[in-house]
Amino acid sequence: MSEPKTPTPTPAGDTYKGWVFKWTNYIKGYQRRWFVLSNGLLSYYRYAEMGHTCRGTINLATATITVDDACNFVISNGGAQTYHLKASCEVERQRWITALELAKAKAARMQAESGSQNSEVQSALRTLGSKVEDLSTCNDLISKHGSALQRSLSELDSLRLTGEAGDKIRQVTERATLFRITSNAMINACRDFLALAQAHSKRWQKALQAEREQRVRLEETLEQLAKQHNHLERAFRGAAQVNASVAGPGKGEASDEDDDNEFFDAMEEAPEFITVPADPQFHKSVSSMAISLDTVNFNEPISMLQRLSEDLEYHELLDKAAKCQSSLEQMCYVAAFSVSSYSTTVHRTGKPFNPLLGETYELDRQRESGYRSLCEQVSHHPPAAAHHAISDRGWTLRQEITVASKFRGKYLSIMPLGTIHASFEKSNNHYTWKKVTTTVHNIIVGKLWIDQSGEIDVVNHTTGDRCHLKFAPYSYFSRDIARKVTGVVMDKDGKAHYVLSGTWDEKMEFSRVMQSSRGGENGTEGKQKTVYQTLKARELWRRNPLPEGAETMYYFTSLALTLNEPEEGVAPTDSRRRPDQRLMEDGRWDEANSEKQRLEEKQRSARREREREAASALHDNYQALWFDRCVDQITGEQVHIYKGGYWEEKERGSWEGCPDIF
Known part of the structure; x- marks a missing residue:
């Protein structure tokens, strides 16, 4: 695996990358990892080629950056993600701190701008409300002038004009009435629309904010996943073609802290999990290639x-x-x-x-x-x-x-x-x-x-x-x-x-x-x-209500809590x-x-x-x-x-036919 000759971080536009030592655990201590700062996200890899699986990502917009001493610094998002890092020298540490602070400020600014866009809905609603008020004023004037018009028409009608003049007056009266009814209906419809828009504005704003935040967090991650897709498929196909008699992995770099938590699941569920060997030289048999993504x-x-x-x-x-x-x-x-x-x-x-x-x-x-x-x-x-x-x-x-x-x-x-x-x-x-x-x-x-x-x-x-x-x-x-x-x-x-x-x-x-x-x-x-x-x-x-303290017990129901209690006489399987x-x-x-x-x-x-x-x-x-x-x-x-027989075997206490699976 090719690596840069010097550990000095390399700026490239808004991207900053380089080797940094990351604390893994008390056994392995600090391990060197390839860090990439891009678009407000800090990600790290085991190798200097981003085609490999990303080991973790922190969004700097909500992260805190603290300095321990001349070479050490800590990045945390306030949750489960905290990176304890160590640069090779104080100058290198300062370069990273500067790049991180600039990226954090930019990410926070973008997030603030995103938040300000939420006010667009309220602004539009205020404008709409103002226009509806204008319509309401016009409605009052229409109502006032319409009443005056109808009074005048009534006075004309009282003259008991006959023939064509009387027909024309009645026609105008009817049209004036229809006009007044229509204008009232229009104003009422506008008022209903405004009320509906105001009732849903908070829901719209919340949904828009959630979508924007989700997009910011996922954009870079999904892009990296897309780049890695072909690599993962090739690795899986290559592993599947290896002879099943190959006993185990070759020697290589000590596994990362994330690798410590990876394991082979009891049933190889190829459709459910992405599986990939740690390195092409680490090929195993087909049956051992289904590495679950969980621990x-x-x-x-x-x-x-x-x-x-x-x-x-x-x-x-x-x-x-x-x-x-x-x-x-x-x-x-x-x-x-x-x-x-x-x-x-x-x-x-x-x-x-x-x-x-x-x-x-x-x-x-x-x-x-x-x-x-x-x-x-x-x-x-x-x-x-x-x-x-x-x-x-x-x-x-x-x-x-x-x-x-x-x-x-x-x-x-x-x-x-x-x-x-x-x-x-x-x-x-x-x-x-x-x-x-x-x-x-x-x-x-x-x-x-x-x-x-x-x-x-x-x-x-x-x-x-x-x-x-x-x-x-x-x-x-x-x-x-x-x-x-x-x-x-x-x-x-x-x-x-x-x-x-x-x-x-x-x-x-x-x-x-x-x-x-x-x-x-x-x-x-x-x-x-x-x-x-x-x-x-x-x-x-x-x-049934959950038992008290269920959140600390996997949210098990009262029945689920009893399922694993040891019982005498059950089958050895x-x-x-x-x-x-x-x-x-x-x-x-x-x-x-x-x-x-x-x-x-x-x-x-x-x-x-x-x-x-x-x-x-x-x-x-x-x-x-x-x-x-x-x-x-x-x-x-x-x-x-x-087909029967289990409970009878249990009563006899005879489990001779049971396989030894544990």
Whole structure:
């Protein structure tokens, strides 16, 4: 890697770059990094070629710059980003300080100018208000002169002129009246427009300010990402072509502090993560190339299997559904259950552990709540989890979920694939539905937040009833309540019986439809809106409050807090027994990282062995332990369905068939 002969920073217009020593940690101390100051952003790299991945960026507009001693200085944005830097000499330090202060002043000036642009809306509104006042004055004059004109016309009319003169006077009187009515309507419309503009001005200003700030922060970062795109793709393709027998990395420069936090995830999810070797000479096997962009610190200490089990947080909705005499009312409770599973996600920005192939998780709440639940990771490519829950209160729930994801720059879209089935013993009703898209916003900068959007069709395959649910995506400009969900329950003939409304993070209500009718053409694209006349709404479901101090416990619900508690008698493959997850929960981050890497290498070795066996057998020979692969009779999908035996094995305390995955 080529480097400049001298460490002196090099100015180039508004760009300033050079080598600076950056504090990493107490083991490595200061490490030399290539810093680039451009457009008010200070970024650093491991190498002097910007084609390589940027390791971090600070926006100088809001940063503080302090001097420690002759060579050391600190840059902080007041949040998690603080760079402790050391120049090679005092002169070099002063050059950097000067360049940084100038860039900070310019960035702050640009931000102030951006803020001043917000006043344009208020200025326009003031001008508009002034013009409306002018119109109002004109209206008063029109009203005054119009009244005088009508009096004069009335006097003329009182002369009882006949013939053509009388007709002309009546014509003029009518036109004068119409003119007065029209002028009043115009003034009223102007007043309404001004009131509406004033009501929305704050919202407009806030939106404009947010967009400008977002643009300033993202412009440079996205430009760098674009420049690196081809390099990353070439590196990934090159790594994928390397022979799988290559054992490990060669020697090179000690890894950066950011590299310390990178790790190989349990399941290689190529579509979800960008993967790139640290250097072309560090090629590894195909199976070890999926480096996740997050760290154990960004995980939450439960697995995806436990997250899936959290769908049963509001199992009592299925208990109530099982007791319903009417299949249409039962549909309301099933629909509310499909919504309730999202309420646990509103603050949960941490990523669950990806389960190892063959990992299981049981949730036995038969004594307290009447149900037993079992999840198993049944596939590695694509990663898929099968779930089966049965209740002695008359219902069964099963699902197989795999996840597709797309990174779209500002946000990550997560699309669960697979169908959820709920069946009821007493009525023999069988329902299916799918999950909506989860969107994680502010992936690059800002505070992460989650939204759910899309549509769900809950179908009763026994009766033909269905409920169409719509999860409205968040919109800053919408007048609707955030996280809104609406739905209509219809019978097989399309007649509406219930209307559902609420939010996916708080509550759902249902109202019985007494009559429905088509309204005017005020829907989207000229479609007619249906008007439902309903009885008073009744509550179907309400979210349980989070436990006290939830913000310090990953925003776990009361149920989630119990999911990882050790229990005797569970299978040796149970997520509770997973050592890296347990170490993370105990706050032992470094040990958790090391253990995670060990488990994943063990999984890769097992997979390579299976691939060798599969190559000779011409098919993949992996079989799930508790679930059979078959074609679903309802949907026609290839799925895994619980074949029985787990709870019986647990009662016997015999786990001889369980693989050694931990």
